[in-house]
Amino acid sequence: MRRRPDIHFEDDLSSRFLPAIVALMVFLGLLGGAAALAVGGIVATWDTDLVGRLTVQVPDDGAVTAQRLQRVEQILRATPGVAAVRTLTPADTQALVEPWLGKISPEAGLPLPRVVDVELAPGAAIDPGALAARLAGDAPGVVVDDHHDWLGRLVALARTIEAVAVIVLALIASTAVATVVFATRSGLAVHAPTVELLHLMGATDGYVAGQFQRHAMRSGAIGAAIGTLLSLLALAALVAAAWRLEAAFLPLPGIGLRAAVLLAAVPVVAVLIVMVTARATALRALAHLP
Numbered sequence: 001m002r003r004r005p006d007i008h009f010e011d012d013l014s015s016r017f018l019p020a021i022v023a024l025m026v027f028l029g030l031l032g033g034a035a036a037l038a039v040g041g042i043v044a045t046w047d048t049d050l051v052g053r054l055t056v057q058v059p060d061d062g063a064v065t066a067q068r069l070q071r072v073e074q075i076l077r078a079t080p081g082v083a084a085v086r087t088l089t090p091a092d093t094q095a096l097v098e099p100w101l102g103k104i105s106p107e108a109g110l111p112l113p114r115v116v117d118v119e120l121a122p123g124a125a126i127d128p129g130a131l132a133a134r135l136a137g138d139a140p141g142v143v144v145d146d147h148h149d150w151l152g153r154l155v156a157l158a159r160t161i162e163a164v165a166v167i168v169l170a171l172i173a174s175t176a177v178a179t180v181v182f183a184t185r186s187g188l189a190v191h192a193p194t195v196e197l198l199h200l201m202g203a204t205d206g207y208v209a210g211q212f213q214r215h216a217m218r219s220g221a222i223g224a225a226i227g228t229l230l231s232l233l234a235l236a237a238l239v240a241a242a243w244r245l246e247a248a249f250l251p252l253p254g255i256g257l258r259a260a261v262l263l264a265a266v267p268v269v270a271v272l273i274v275m276v277t278a279r280a281t282a283l284r285a286l287a288h289l290p
Helices: 018-050 062-078 090-101 128-136 148-190 192-200 205-245 257-287
Strands: 053-058 082-087 114-120 143-145
Touching (some): 018 205, 018 257, 053 062, 062 082, 062 114, 205 257
Antiparallel strands (some): 053 114, 053 143
């Protein structure tokens, strides 16, 4: 990196935009990758918490609610495939809806349903519609939710975010490759006398291509560092804003070792793409020179 190049690239205006292109590629790549990993982590968290469980909502009808809850619990415990049944207290139910509705005072007159959490045995499958029909005789208006439809929509959203992130990154990478190709070809044209002199002194095409490769590596490293710094600042701002939401339904998964390695690889891969493209372009162009 400190070795003085034989070709003076300081006067080469064609490569001035390369650091900016690499910075943009790294910035969008890290943001897109972090978004995909975050959504994937949320999906995994909800999938772990909700798969294998049912939620039964019993309308609060005043004095008869306790009797209906007792009968619902009896039916659920007698249902094959049910491993455990737990009825949430009114305080627990209010805590669940508080992120959406805020704290509900008793004077508001908004009755909340009683919620029964049902844990299924491993491998058990229960038809929510059939179970709701059985419970409706003792608890009219009962609702049974197995969360599958909701989780399916969430997974579809996660896959869409991942696809968009990959497409955007591919477009930016293609732009960076095109910029490197243009800059390298322009550099060869601008420094043609120097390249010819190096050949007369016995320099091989590989040696000359190495000059362009090192220049591209320096420019790419500068751009990657700038893009990484900007993405870290943007991610820090997003995380701070997410914490202020205080939304229990939107957990903030931590970055594991695998995710950290994948994100750290983005700027490295960007620099490698720039280096390989510059060397390949230079070798191909030099091969056609007399």
